[in-house]
Amino acid sequence: MTTPSLKHIAFASFIGTAIEFYDFYIYAMAAALVIGQVFFPASDPAIQSLNALLTFGLAFIARPVGALLFGHFGDRIGRKSTLAASLLVMGSATFLIGLLPGYASWGIWAPVVLCLLRFAQGIGLGGEWAGAALLATEYAPANKRGWYGMFPQLGPSIGFLLATLTFLALSLGLSEAQFEQWGWRVPFIISAALVMVGLYVRFKLAETPVFAQAQSAQHLHRWPLKALLLQHGRAIVLGALAMGVCYHLFYTATVFCLSYGTQTLHIARPVFLGLLCVAVIGMALATPLAAWWADRVGRRPVLMCGQVLALLLGFALAPLLGSGDWLWILLFLFSALFLMGVTFAPMGAFLPEQFPVAVRYSGAGLSYQLGGILGASFAPAIAQSLVQQGGLPWVGAYMSLMALISLLAVWRMTSPAALQDVTA
Numbered sequence: 001m002t003t004p005s006l007k008h009i010a011f012a013s014f015i016g017t018a019i020e021f022y023d024f025y026i027y028a029m030a031a032a033l034v035i036g037q038v039f040f041p042a043s044d045p046a047i048q049s050l051n052a053l054l055t056f057g058l059a060f061i062a063r064p065v066g067a068l069l070f071g072h073f074g075d076r077i078g079r080k081s082t083l084a085a086s087l088l089v090m091g092s093a094t095f096l097i098g099l100l101p102g103y104a105s106w107g108i109w110a111p112v113v114l115c116l117l118r119f120a121q122g123i124g125l126g127g128e129w130a131g132a133a134l135l136a137t138e139y140a141p142a143n144k145r146g147w148y149g150m151f152p153q154l155g156p157s158i159g160f161l162l163a164t165l166t167f168l169a170l171s172l173g174l175s176e177a178q179f180e181q182w183g184w185r186v187p188f189i190i191s192a193a194l195v196m197v198g199l200y201v202r203f204k205l206a207e208t209p210v211f212a213q214a215q216s217a218q219h220l221h222r223w224p225l226k227a228l229l230l231q232h233g234r235a236i237v238l239g240a241l242a243m244g245v246c247y248h249l250f251y252t253a254t255v256f257c258l259s260y261g262t263q264t265l266h267i268a269r270p271v272f273l274g275l276l277c278v279a280v281i282g283m284a285l286a287t288p289l290a291a292w293w294a295d296r297v298g299r300r301p302v303l304m305c306g307q308v309l310a311l312l313l314g315f316a317l318a319p320l321l322g323s324g325d326w327l328w329i330l331l332f333l334f335s336a337l338f339l340m341g342v343t344f345a346p347m348g349a350f351l352p353e354q355f356p357v358a359v360r361y362s363g364a365g366l367s368y369q370l371g372g373i374l375g376a377s378f379a380p381a382i383a384q385s386l387v388q389q390g391g392l393p394w395v396g397a398y399m400s401l402m403a404l405i406s407l408l409a410v411w412r413m414t415s416p417a418a419l420q421d422v423t424a
Contacts, residue, residue, distance in 0.1 A: 006139060010151040012201050013136040016087055017155025018162070019191075019198040020128045023094040024059070024121065025156075025163035026187040028251070031056040032258040032380075033167070033269065034184045038102040039111045046388075049259055051111075053381040056255065058115055059122030060377030063369035066126020068225060071362030074131055075224035078211055079138075079361065083131040084202045090124025091195030093117045098188025130365030133348045138208035138357075143295065149348025150291030157283040157341065160254070163187065164280065168273040210357050228359040228366070235354040236367050241409035242303070243351075243371025245310050246344045248379050248402040253279065253336035255380040256395070257321060257329075260387065265324050275326065279333035286341025291348070299350040300410055306342030307407040313339060314400030318392035343406070354413065375402055 027035075035055060036048030066086070074082040097117050103110045132152035140148035166187045174183040228236070254276060261272045294302045313335055320332035347368070355363035379398075386394040 006148070009135060009139045009205070010148055012205055013132040013148075014151040014155050014158075015201055016083060016198050017128060017132050017152045018158045019155075019194045020087060020090050020125050021156040021159030022162050022194065023090055023159075023188075023191050024125055025160045025254075026094070026166065026191070027059070027097065027118065027121065028056055028255050029163055029167045029187075029258070029273075030184050032255050033262070034180055035114075037180055038184075039114055041103050045263070049263065050381060050384055053255065053259070053384060054378070055111070055115055055118055057376075057378040057381055058118050059125070060369075060372045062119040062122025063126035063372050064366060066123035067130065067365035067369040068126075068362065069123065070127025071130060071365045072224055074127070074134075074361030074365075075359055076222075078207045079131050079134055080202065080205050080207050082127060082361070083135065083205075084199055086124050086127030086131065087195060087198050087202065088124075090121055090128065091192060091198075093120035093124060094188050095192045095195075097121075098185040098191075126369050127365065129368050130352075130361050133352055133364060134211075134361060135205070135208060137349050137352050138210040145349040145353070146291045146295035146299065146346060147288075149350075149352070150287055150345050151348075153287050153291070153341075153345045153348045154284070156250075156344075157280055157287060157337075161277060161280050161284070164273055164277050166190075168270055168277065171270045171273060224359045224362045228355075228362050232355055232359060232363055235413070236363060236370070238409045238413045239351050239354055239364070239367025240370035240374060242406050242413065243347065243368055244375035244409075245307055245403045245406035246340055246347065247372050247375030248399060249310055249313075249336045249340040249343070250283075251376040251379050252317075252383060252395070252399060253333050253340070256383040257333060259380065259384065260321070261329065264387075267324075267326070267329075271326070275330050275333055278330060279337050282334040282338035283341040283344075286338045287345040290342045290345035294346040294349070299346040299353075300413070302346050303343055303350065303410045304407055306339050307403050307410065310336075310339045310343065311400045311403035311407065314396040314398070314403065317396035317399060322392045374405075 031052040036045070036052035040048050040051040070082050070086050097114065100113055100117065101110055106113070129152065132155070133149055136148040136151050137145045170179060170183045170186060258272055258276065261267045262269050290302050290306070316335075317332060320328045323329070351364040351367055352360055354367070383395045383398060386398060
């Protein structure tokens with residue numbers, strides 16, 4: 001492969017995850033700010049927030065389903081077309097959420113359809129990450145897999161920054177009534193244009209050489225999931241546990257802290273969104289740094305270092321967030337998202353390396369998405385319940401526990417399989 005071709009592959013793996021995670025994060029923002037009022041208005045504010053966060057978590061239940069569905073086709077017919085299909089499913093669901101009438105117009109059907117569309121979002125995103133990671137790493141030189149595997153890992157930070165800036169602009173430009181009535185829908189509707197860009201880029205791709213070689217040598221499975229579960233169950237479980245802290249750091253810092261900061265600490269929405277815009281720079285900086293480091297010292301040392309620091313950060317959550325001081329809150333948010341980048345960037349190469357090519361799309365995708373259920377699906381809702389029962393120290397202990405689980409999982413994971421291996 002020539003350098004321009006590798007640059008094209010890196011951009012294609014990055015742009016798709018950026019768009020899909022933008023779609024996913026605008027719902028996270030809406031859930032923290034307005035979904036409760038629009039779709040669950042009959043309950044008190046605390047229950048509205050809890051219901052909104054539960055709909056947020058619903059997509060994480062769908063994501064393993066998407067990983068299995070798209071993983072099957074990604075391991076049977078190829079990475080390229082499967083990636084385009086996942087982006088289309090995600091984009092369609094997001095656009096329709098933006099058009100969905102609220103409880104005032106549709107009654108009980110409004111939250112029901114919202115849950116269905118949120119589930120569809122999860123299906124689409126479930127097929128995205130593994131394909132993007134394989135696209136990058138299966139083309140990459142052996143000594144630069146960590147670096148090229150970093151490009152799909154950059155997508156979430158850029159997608160989150162775009163989502164946050166969009167909601168910040170709407171918060172500054174609209175009144176509270178305008179934002180609740182129609183303003184929150186704008187990011188969902190304009191996402192359709194971004195999806196078109198992503199589809200154009202992905203349809204111009206060629207199939208990865210590693211998969212094409214396996215296909216021509218007839219080293220693929222008719223039912224990849226069967227082979228995956230029978231032969232690689234341990235790798236799936238440990239991979240999911242290893243991913244848990246990545247998700248937990250991110251969604252605690254963004255969804256839970258945004259909800260807590262605006263509703264309990266009464267920090268103005270534009271101010272807290274501005275803090276998140278600054279904090280996500282930490283994740284964007286840590287991602288290439290950790291990927292570069294992982295190519296030199298190995299994936300496991302980098303991951304374990306980040307997980308130990310995340311465990312310690314859990315003890316700082318209550319004093320920093322509970323202070324109510326913008327600078328201390330920013331320090332916590334920046335630290336959490338920086339460590340999310342450290343523990344997330346090497347995963348672009350580390351998880352695919354646990355599986356042979358014939359089941360790699362399914363295996364890496366399923367591990368990644370099961371990690372989302374463990375670390376993120378209902379983490380904001382659980383944190384909301386914990387803070388009501390025992391205060392912020394309980395939320396910090398929850399973060400430290402997730403970091404410990406992921407640390408033990410990475411410690412127990414075996415040496416990675418060679419990406420060049422085309423056998424099952």
